[in-house]
Amino acid sequence: MKKALLTVLGILVILVAVLLIKTYTYPFKKNTAEAGEGWKPVKNDSAIMRFSNGIKIPTVSTGSLGEFNYTPFDEFKEYLKRSYPLVYQNTENFEVNKYGLVFRLKGSNPALEPILFLSHMDVVPPGDADIKNKEENIFRPDDKVLPPVSKVAEDWDYSPFAGVVANGRIYGRGAIDMKGMLFSLMESMNNLIKSKQIPQRDIYLAFGFDEEVGGQKGAIQIADYFKKKGLKFDAVYDEGGLIMQKGSVAGIDSDVAVVGCAEKGFLSAKIKVKGLGGHSSMPPMESAIGKAAVIMQRLEDDQMKPVITPLIKEFFDNIGGAMPFSSRLAIANQWLLKPVLLSQLTKNNTTNALVRTTTALTMMKGSDGTNVLSPEVEFVVNFRLLPGNTVKDVREHIAKLTQGFDVEVEEIDNTREASKISPTNTKAYQLIQAGIKEIHPGAIVTPYLTMAGTDAAKYEIVSKNVYRFMPIKINSSEQQSIHSTNEYLSIENYLKMIHYFEYMMKNYDR
Template identity: 30%
Template sequence: MTEHTSARQDKSSRSYWLMYGALLIGLATAFITLFNNPIQSSSLPKLDVYGPGAESELCQQVPKLSPKNKKVEQFVRERVDSTEYHQEIINKLSGIIQIPSESYDDLGPIGEDDRWNIFFQVEDYIKASYPTVFQTVKLDHANKHGLILTWEGSVPPSTAKPILMLAHQDVVPVLSENVKDWAHPPYDGHYDGEIIWGRGATDDKGYLISIIESMDLLIKSGFKPKRTVVLAFGCDEEISGENCGRPISDFLHKQYGDDGIYLIMDEGSTGIQREFDQSFAMVSVAEKGYLDVGINLSSTGGHASNPPDHNVIGILSEIVVAIESNPFPGAVTPKNPMFRFLECAAVHAPVSSFPMAVRPKLSMAAQGDSVSQEQLAQTLDDMRYYFKTSQSVGKIHGGVKINAIPETASTLVNLRLAVETSIAQVEAHYESLVGFIAQKHGMLFEGFHSSCNSSEKRKICLFGIDALEPAPVSPVDTESFRVLSGTIKNVLKPLGTDNELVVTPYLMPANTDTKFFWALTKNIYRFTPVNLVHNLNRAHTTDEFIRADEFVREPLFFASLILNADDVVTL
C-alpha cells in the first residue's frame, strides 16, 4: 500500500510541474503577443479619450479665419470700433423696438386682420434706416409682410450657393397689466449707457438690425460679392411662422431648389456662455420637435345636487396627474448634439470643473450602453430637457356654472420632443395613458387621427396641433461649419479670463423659422454672437435687454462670415 501511494505522489508531482511550466510559457507568449500587438482602443471603454490632452481626437478646433480682403475688413472694423457708429446703431435698434410689432395667437389672415398693418411700419423703418441697402439689393415680398433682400453675387447660384441669414420682425406681446413691472417701458427702446431695454432687444430685432447692418457696411466698403447674399425677415415666427416663414421658404425654394443654399444662419438660444469654467460658442445644429396635444372629454350633464362619482373635470384631473406622473425618460445618446458638447467640455474644460462621474459614462454611452446613457441624463439633471421630451399642461377648461354638472372639459399639453423620439412615439404614449383611464370610467376612447365626432356622449378624444418632428442634425464636418467656426474664433472673445473660446455643437430646445427650410440645405446653424445671460437676456418676459457693448459688434461677426464664405468660392 505504501509503495503504490508513493508512486502516485511522484506521478502527481511531475504533472503539477508540467502544468505549471505550461502556464508560465502561455503567460509569456501572451505577454509577447500583447507587446507586439496592443489591444485596439475601439474594443475597450475609451476612458482616456475623454480626459485632458484628448483634443487631437475629439472636438477639434479650427484656427481663426480672417477675410482675405483686408481693405474691406479694415473698413468694417474701423467703423464698428468708432464711438460715432455705436451711437448710430444703438439708435437704430432703439427705433425699431419702438414699433410694437406684436404677433398674436388669434391673428386672422393677412389682409383681413388689421393688426398685421404694424408690419408696414417695420418695413418703412428699415427702408428709411438703410437707403444704401435698398438701392443695391432686390426686395421681394412673401405674403405681403415677409421681406426677402437679395444681394446678387457675380457667380451664379448654381456654382456658388447663396448664404442665407434669417431674422423675424415680430415680438411676443406685452400684457398691459405687466407694463408696470418693467424697469423701462417695453416699447421705449431705452438706452441707459450700458444696456438697451425693450421687447425685441434680443428676440429678435437686435439680430435683424445686426445682419442688415453688416450688409450695409459691406456695400459702403465697396465690396462686391461672388456668392449671393440673402436676408429674409419673417413676420410671425413667434406664432408658428405659417404666414411669413413658410411663404419665404417656398419663395426661396422656387429660386434655388433642393440643397440650393450654402448655409443658413438664424438666432440661437445660447450664444456665448461659460459652462464648466470654460467659454463656449454654442452653435445649435438641431432643434427639438414640437407637439401640442389636445384632450377633450364629454359626458352628460345635470343638476349639481345629484352628481356622478366622477364628472369630466375630475376625470380630466386624473388624466393630468397620469401625464405628470409618467414623464418621458431621459438619455444622453450620440444622436443628440449635446453629446458633442459634453465631449468638448470633457477635453477642453478644466479637469477640476468637469464632473468625474461623467467621463466614464460618456465613454460607455458612446458605445451604445443604454444604462450609461440614462445614468448620464440623471447625473446632468439640471440640463434634463436637452436630453428628454418635455411636457407642460398649459391650458385647461371645464364647466360653465357652479351648480351644473359640466358636460365638457379640455386641456392642451405642450411637448418639445427629444432628438431621438418621434411624434408617433409620443402619440402612442398618450394613447396608452388616456385610453386606460377612459376604459376605467366606461367612456368611449378615440385616439389621434380619429374623427372625434362620435355621437357618444361619454367619450375622450385626443388630437395633435402643430406637429413637428425633431429637426435633422446639421453636419459639423463640412466646409460651411469650418468657415463659421473660424469666423467665430477670429471675431468673438472668450468670457472672463479664459484663454480660448471653444466652438461646440449644441441643441436648440425651442423652434425657429428654420423648420421650414430643411429642404434648402443641411447646413442650418442657429447662433447669436453675444453672451446671453439671465434667461436669454429675459426674452419673452419683463425687462428684455441686450448689452450695448456686445450688440454693436454683432455686425462685424456677420460681415466677416459673409467675407469668409465668399473667400472659399472657387471659379
C-alpha cells in the same frame, strides 16, 4: 470563500482600471482658450440709434395664423427703407406675401450656391403689467407719431416700445428676439456695400413677420418662393443658440457657445375627457375631472424614454473635457454607465429636455361653478419632440395613456416633426466657429439642440446646412428676459454682432 472574494475583488480592480483608462483616453475635444478679448467694439452711435428707433415700432404678432394689426409692419418697412438706402439701392429686394422682406446682394461667381441669413421683424406682446407714471415716447400705430405719454409697464424699467439707450444697453421688446439680429444684418450688409468688397457668392437676407405665431404667412412662403425659383443655399443662418456666459453652464469654467444644428418638433394635444355631470351634492364615484387627473398623472409619470442622440453625444464630446471628472467618467463609459448618465440628465429641467421628448401640461378647463360637475373636462398637453421621435410616436403614446377612458384628442397649433440634423464638418459650420473666435476667443463652441421653434426649419427644403446661432454673450437673467420683462441687448453685444455677421459675409470664401 476566500478564493471567491479574491475573484470578485480582481474583477472590480479590472473594471475600475478599464473605466479609468477609457476616461483618460476618451477623445474629448481639446478646447484651448485663445489669448485676448477678440475684436473690440468701435463706437457707432448712428447704428445704435437706427436700432433703437426700430424698437419703437410695435410690430407685435398675436393670435393665430398671423391675424393681427399690420399697421406697424407697414411703418417698419418704410423705416428700413429710410434707414438703409444703400442696401435698397445696391441689392435686388422684394416682398413675399406683402410683409416678408428679401434682399439679394449679387456675388461675382453665380456658379456658387448662395448663403442666407434669417431674422424676423415681429415681437411678442410686452405683457399686461400694471401701469406707472413715467414719460416715454411710445409709437402708436393709430396715429403714426411718437407722442410723449406718461405710461410705462410696471414691471419694465423703461417703456417696452421706447427704445431707451441707457446703462450701456438698448432696452425694449424685441431687443434680443430678434430685432437686434435683424438690424445687425442690415448694418453688416450696409458696411459690406460701403467697403465695395464684392463677395464671391450671392448673399441673401430674409425677414419673416409672423415667426412668433408659427411663420405660416412669412417664413414658409419665403422658403416656398426660393424652392420654386430653384434656389439651393450652401448655408442658412438663423437664431437658436447663444454664447452662455462663464458660470451659466454648471461645471464649466468658460463661456460656451451653443450652435443649434437641429431643433425639436412640436405637438400640442387638447384632450377632452368625458364623464357624468350634475350637481356636486350627488357626485358619481369618478368624475370627468377625476378621470382627467388620472390621465394627466399618467402623462407625467410615464414619459417618453430618454435617449442620447448622435447630436447630444457630439455636444458632450465637445464640452466634456471641461467638465468635472465624474461627468467625464460617465460620458466616456456609456457602455456601462449610460443608465446612470441618463438618470442624472433627466433630473434637471434643461438637460432633461436635451435627451427626451418632453411632456408639459399647460391648460385645463372644467366646470364654471363651484357646485357643478362638468360632463366634459379638457386639458392641453404640449410635447417637444426629440430628433428620432416622430409625431406618429407621440400620437401612439397619447393613445396608450388614454386607453380605457372616453376621450377625444385634437391637435392644436402647428404640429411639426423635429428638424433634420445639420452636419458640423462643413465650411458653413466652421465659419461659425471662426466668427465666434473673432469676437469671443475664449468660448467653447459646440453643436447643440435648439429647444424652441424657429423659422430655420422651414428652410430645410432649400438647404441641408441649417444653423441656429445668435452671436451674443448673455447670462441666465438676460436669457430669462426674452419674452419676459425688461428685455435688453447690451451695446457691446450689438456692435459685436454687427462685426460677426460682417466677418461671415466677407470671409465665407476666403
